[in-house]
Amino acid sequence: xxxxxxxxxxxxxxxxxxxDRGFGDVTLRDIVAEANVNLAAVNYHFGSKDELxxxxxxxxxxxxxxxxLNELKAAEEAGGGRAAIEDIMRALVGPTLRxxxxxxxxGSTAARFMIRASIExxxxxxxxxxxxVDHLRKFAAAMRRAMPGRxxxxxxxxxxxxxxxxxxxxxxxxxxxxxxxGKCDLDDVRAIIDRVVTVSVMALTMGDxxxxxxxxxxxxxxxxxxxxx
Amino acid sequence: xxxxxxxxxxxxxxxxxxxDRGFGDVTLRDIVAEANVNLAAVNYHFGSKDELxxxxxxxxxxxxxxxxLNELKAAEEAGGGRAAIEDIMRALVGPTLRxxxxxxxxGSTAARFMIRASIExxxxxxxxxxxxVDHLRKFAAAMRRAMPGRxxxxxxxxxxxxxxxxxxxxxxxxxxxxxxxGKCDLDDVRAIIDRVVTVSVMALTMGDxxxxxxxxxxxxxxxxxxxxx
DNA sequence: TTGCATTTCAAACATTTGTATGAAACTATC
DNA sequence: GATAGTTTCATACAAATGTTTGAAATGCAA
Numbered sequence: 001x002x003x004x005x006x007x008x009x010x011x012x013x014x015x016x017x018x019x020d021r022g023f024g025d026v027t028l029r030d031i032v033a034e035a036n037v038n039l040a041a042v043n044y045h046f047g048s049k050d051e052l053x054x055x056x057x058x059x060x061x062x063x064x065x066x067x068x069l070n071e072l073k074a075a076e077e078a079g080g081g082r083a084a085i086e087d088i089m090r091a092l093v094g095p096t097l098r099x100x101x102x103x104x105x106x107g108s109t110a111a112r113f114m115i116r117a118s119i120e121x122x123x124x125x126x127x128x129x130x131x132x133v134d135h136l137r138k139f140a141a142a143m144r145r146a147m148p149g150r151x152x153x154x155x156x157x158x159x160x161x162x163x164x165x166x167x168x169x170x171x172x173x174x175x176x177x178x179x180x181x182g183k184c185d186l187d188d189v190r191a192i193i194d195r196v197v198t199v200s201v202m203a204l205t206m207g208d209x210x211x212x213x214x215x216x217x218x219x220x221x222x223x224x225x226x227x228x229x
Numbered sequence: 230x231x232x233x234x235x236x237x238x239x240x241x242x243x244x245x246x247x248x249d250r251g252f253g254d255v256t257l258r259d260i261v262a263e264a265n266v267n268l269a270a271v272n273y274h275f276g277s278k279d280e281l282x283x284x285x286x287x288x289x290x291x292x293x294x295x296x297x298l299n300e301l302k303a304a305e306e307a308g309g310g311r312a313a314i315e316d317i318m319r320a321l322v323g324p325t326l327r328x329x330x331x332x333x334x335x336g337s338t339a340a341r342f343m344i345r346a347s348i349e350x351x352x353x354x355x356x357x358x359x360x361x362v363d364h365l366r367k368f369a370a371a372m373r374r375a376m377p378g379r380x381x382x383x384x385x386x387x388x389x390x391x392x393x394x395x396x397x398x399x400x401x402x403x404x405x406x407x408x409x410x411g412k413c414d415l416d417d418v419r420a421i422i423d424r425v426v427t428v429s430v431m432a433l434t435m436g437d438x439x440x441x442x443x444x445x446x447x448x449x450x451x452x453x454x455x456x457x458x
Numbered sequence: 459t460t461g462c463a464t465t466t467c468a469a470a471c472a473t474t475t476g477t478a479t480g481a482a483a484c485t486a487t488c
Numbered sequence: 489g490a491t492a493g494t495t496t497c498a499t500a501c502a503a504a505t506g507t508t509t510g511a512a513a514t515g516c517a518a
Contacts (some may be wrong), residue, residue, distance in 0.1 A: 270465085
C-alpha cells in the first residue's frame with residue numbers, strides 16, 4: 001500500500017461534508033469532488049457507501065469508548081477496586097459531552113459529525129449502536145459494585161437517564177439555546193457534565209420520593225444505603 | 230369534495246407503513262399500493278411527499294400538545310392559578326409517554342409512527358419540531374410561576390432534562406429492554422411517568438449537591454423553597 | 459342533458475443514486 | 489526493464505423515485 005492518500009482524503013472529506021450538511025444531503029459525488037478523487041475510489045477502498053459511513057462512525061466511537069473505560073478504570077483504581085457512583089457516571093457521560101460540546105469543539109469536524117450521527121441515525125450507524133450494549137454492561141457492572149444492594153432495575157434506569165440527558169443535550173442543544181434565549185451556557189462543558197452527573201446520582205440514590213400523591217412503591221426491595229433521610 | 234376517501238386512505242396507509250418500516254424504506258409507490266389508489270393521488274391531494282409526512286406528524290403532534298395543555302390548565306385551575314411543579318412536569322411528559330409506550334399501544338399505528346418520527350428525524354418533521362419552542366415556552370412560564378425566585382436557567386435545564394428522559398425512553402426503549410434483560414418494565418407507563426416526573430422535580434428543586442468535589446456553585450441566586458434539608 | 463369542476467388514472471419524465479466495468483497509470487520486485 | 493499487483497480513472501449501468509401530464513371518469517348544479 002503506497003500512501004493511503006486517497007483513502008484518507010475520502011474519509012476526511014466525507015466526515016466534513018456529513019458534519020456540515022447531514023447524511024441525507026451528501027452524495028458520493030459530493031464527497032469525491034471535495035476529496036479530489038475519482039468516484040470509483042469509494043467503492044474500491046471501502047466497498048460501499050454504508051461501509052464508509054460505518055468506518056467513520058466506528059473510528060470516533062471506539063475513541064469515545066476508550067476514553068470512557070479509561071476514566072472508569074482510573075476511578076476504580078483510585079477507589080481501591082470500587083469507584084464512587086459519581087465518578088462512574090462522570091466516566092459515562094463526560095467523554096461524550098466533551099467530545100461534542102464546547103467552544104473549542106465548535107470547529108471540530110469530528111464533534112459536528114458525531115452530533116449529526118446522533119441526530120440523523122442512518123442505518124449503518126444504527127447497526128453499530130446496537131452493539132453498544134456490551135459496552136454499557138461494563139458500566140452497569142461498575143455501578144452494581146458501587147451500590148451493592150441496590151435493585152438492578154434502578155441501576156439500569158439511572159444509567160438510561162444519564163445517557164438520556166447527555167445525548168439529548170447534544171441532539172437538542174440548538175433548541176435549548178433558543179428556548180432559554182441564550183441563558184443556558186452550552187459552552188461550559190464542565191458545568192454541563194457536573195449537572196448531568198449530579199442529577200443522575202440523585203436519581204440513583206433517591207430512596208423515597210417527595211410530593212408523591214398516589215404512586216407506585218419506590219424501592220420496595222432496595223435497601224436505603226446512603227443519604228436518604 | 231365528495232368523500233375524502235382517497236385522502237384518508239393515503240394517510241392511513243402511509244402512517245402504517247412508516248410506522249412499520251421507517252421513512253427511509255417506504256416509497257410513494259408502496260403507499261399507494263397499500264392504499265389502493267393511484268400514484269398521482271399523493272401529489273394531487275398533498276402536493277408532495279414531504280407535505281404528506283408533515284401532515285401526518287402535525288396531526289399527531291397537535292393531539293399530544295393539546296393533551297399537554299389540557300393537563301396543564303387543569304393543574305393550574307386545581308391549584309388556583311398556580312400548579313405544583315410536579316403536576317406541570319407530569320403534564321409535559323405524560324401525554325408523550327402515554328402516547329408512545331404501553332402494552333395497549335403496542336398495536337397502535339399512531340404510537341409506532343410517533344416513535345419512528347422520534348428516531349429517524351426526517352427533514353419535514355425536523356422543520357415542524359423547530360416550531361415546538363413556542364409550545365414549550367408555555368411550560369417554562371408555568372414553571373416560573375410555580376417556582377418564583379428560581380433562576381431561569383435552572384428552569385430551562387429542568388425542562389430540558391425532563392424531555393430528555395421522556396424522549397430517550399421512547400427512542401431507546403428497545404435498548405434499555407435489552408440492556409436490562411427485561412428487568413425494566415417498559416409497559417408500566419404510569420410507573421415510567423412517575424419516575425421521569427420524580428427525577429425532573431428533584432433536578433429542579435435541588436438546592437445543593439451531595440458528593441460534589443470541586444464544582445460550580447449551585448443556585449447562588451435561587452432561594453431554597455422546598456424540602457431542601 | 460349540458461356544462462363545469464373535481465378527482466382518478468396510466469404513462470412518461472427527469473433526475474439522482476450507488477455501483478460496476480475495463481482500460482490505463484502507477485509502483486515495486488525481480 | 490519486464491512483470492505482476494495495486495490503484496486510478498472515465499464512463500456506463502441499472503434501478504429507484506418523486507413529480508408531471510393530459511386525458512378519462514366522475515360528481516354536481518342549472
